[in-house]
Amino acid sequence: MGASIAYHLAMRGVKHILLLEKDDFFGLEATGRCAGGVRYQFATEANVRLSLVSLPMLERFEEEIGQAIDYRKCGYLFALTNPTDVAVFQHNMGMQNRLGAGTQWLDGDEIRRWLPMMRLEDVLGGTYNPRDGLVDPSSVVMGYINTGKRLGVTALTGVEVTGLRVKAGSIHAVETNQGNVSTPHVVNAAGPWAGVVGRMAGVDIPITPIRRQWFTTSALPEIPADFPFLIDFAQSLYFHREAKGLLIGMSNSDEPPGFDQNVDPEWELAIVESAAARMPLLEKASLVSRLAGLYEVTPDAHPIFGRTPVDGFSVCAGFSGHGFMHGPISGFLMSEILLDGQAQAVDVSQLDLARFAEGRMIQEYNVV
Numbered sequence: 001m002g003a004s005i006a007y008h009l010a011m012r013g014v015k016h017i018l019l020l021e022k023d024d025f026f027g028l029e030a031t032g033r034c035a036g037g038v039r040y041q042f043a044t045e046a047n048v049r050l051s052l053v054s055l056p057m058l059e060r061f062e063e064e065i066g067q068a069i070d071y072r073k074c075g076y077l078f079a080l081t082n083p084t085d086v087a088v089f090q091h092n093m094g095m096q097n098r099l100g101a102g103t104q105w106l107d108g109d110e111i112r113r114w115l116p117m118m119r120l121e122d123v124l125g126g127t128y129n130p131r132d133g134l135v136d137p138s139s140v141v142m143g144y145i146n147t148g149k150r151l152g153v154t155a156l157t158g159v160e161v162t163g164l165r166v167k168a169g170s171i172h173a174v175e176t177n178q179g180n181v182s183t184p185h186v187v188n189a190a191g192p193w194a195g196v197v198g199r200m201a202g203v204d205i206p207i208t209p210i211r212r213q214w215f216t217t218s219a220l221p222e223i224p225a226d227f228p229f230l231i232d233f234a235q236s237l238y239f240h241r242e243a244k245g246l247l248i249g250m251s252n253s254d255e256p257p258g259f260d261q262n263v264d265p266e267w268e269l270a271i272v273e274s275a276a277a278r279m280p281l282l283e284k285a286s287l288v289s290r291l292a293g294l295y296e297v298t299p300d301a302h303p304i305f306g307r308t309p310v311d312g313f314s315v316c317a318g319f320s321g322h323g324f325m326h327g328p329i330s331g332f333l334m335s336e337i338l339l340d341g342q343a344q345a346v347d348v349s350q351l352d353l354a355r356f357a358e359g360r361m362i363q364e365y366n367v368v
């Protein structure tokens with residue numbers, strides 16, 4: 001988010017943009033640890049509308065930014081095993097297609113014929129969108145950073161924001177481990193840490209860090225080139241091609257909130273067992289790499305855009321586990337909010353911080 005916001009502000013001619021990153025490199029946290037999935041399939045209009053603008057921005061990324069990002073349109077396939085989910089996803093598909101997403105319904109037999117290497121006897125059907133896919137997160141981050149720098153952005157690593165100074169209700173300065181910076185404008189794009197950064201200015205931003213993890217396997221020649229980003233929705237278990245093997249993850253609904261980013265070996269075993277039950281040929285593979293990262297979860301699983309009660313202090317965070325794909329449009333929308341007073345490209349006025357205090361939360365069913 002920070003890289004995209006800085007780039008889009010610089011594209012509008014803004015000078016003196018300072019992007020601060022506490023780590024030694026950009027994109028090592030949620031974005032660098034994410035599964036790289038991009039999709040049009042969501043349960044709310046708000047998310048579908050963000051995807052309808054953001055994913056085409058990713059398609060144009062290399063042409064516009066000059067950085068290849070390896071967009072692979074493998075499609076997301078949500079495989080459904082209970083009738084309630086079938087009804088909800090068919091309803092969602094109608095909404096997605098009314099907005100122009102192009103999602104399709106596949107029945108259980110079609111899915112089984114497509115993926116004979118999997119055990120899918122209990123699958124009733126599912127939704128598939130061939131334009132969903134995978135993108136390399138680090139390339140997107142570095143594309144924005146490098147182009148932003150050429151446009152005049154100062155992007156610094158190893159600089160941790162340690163405090164925010166507020167005077168008479170307005171942001172006044174940023175304190176860091178390398179010194180202080182006077183400024184009338186701060187955008188909090190601290191991802192899973194956005195709540196912590198909010199508290200530095202006395203603002204309550206309800207973002208909870210929740211660990212999620214995945215692993216990759218050694219080569220599996222049996223996996224066909226057209227293997228989708230497959231989600232066994234009832235189990236929150238997902239598979240997609242990664243190099244010559246698979247990347248496999250599953251959400252632990254009992255994961256306690258916290259900043260621990262170590263892989264939980266017990267949960268890894270649970271993922272391996274569930275995945276092998278779906279795909280017995282995994283017994284032939286070995287684990288090649290593993291990673292845990294943090295979702296940045298808001299009470300309604302939707303992001304927060306725009307102003308806070310402190311003048312000059314805004315926020316762009318809380319994407320609740322699917323923010324990488326919305327990074328391009330979110331940076332653009334923040335540039336509109338900051339420079340024009342409101343977002344035009346997508347109406348995100350309902351995704352403001354005040355909705356939590358005012359009881360205007362959004363309902364989302366498709367969080368994986």
Ligand SMILES: Cc1cc2nc3c(=O)[nH]c(=O)nc-3n(C[C@H](O)[C@H](O)[C@H](O)COP(=O)(O)OP(=O)(O)OC[C@H]3O[C@@H](n4cnc5c(N)ncnc54)[C@H](O)[C@@H]3O)c2cc1C
Nearest residue numbers: 001022029030031034035037161191293321322323324325
């Ligand atoms: C395992 C996993 C899988 C995921 N899969 C997907 C997926 O398939 N598709 C998808 O779209 N999304 C996915 N997500 C979600 C996605 O990664 C996030 O929604 C998105 O990356 C959030 O971007 P961000 O810029 O808000 O946060 P981040 O990428 O975490 O960036 C915030 C940055 O702020 C820095 N920072 C924090 N505090 C400070 C401070 N005090 N001073 C200076 N710097 C600070 C951090 O170091 C960090 O680099 C996944 C997430 C995880 C964890």
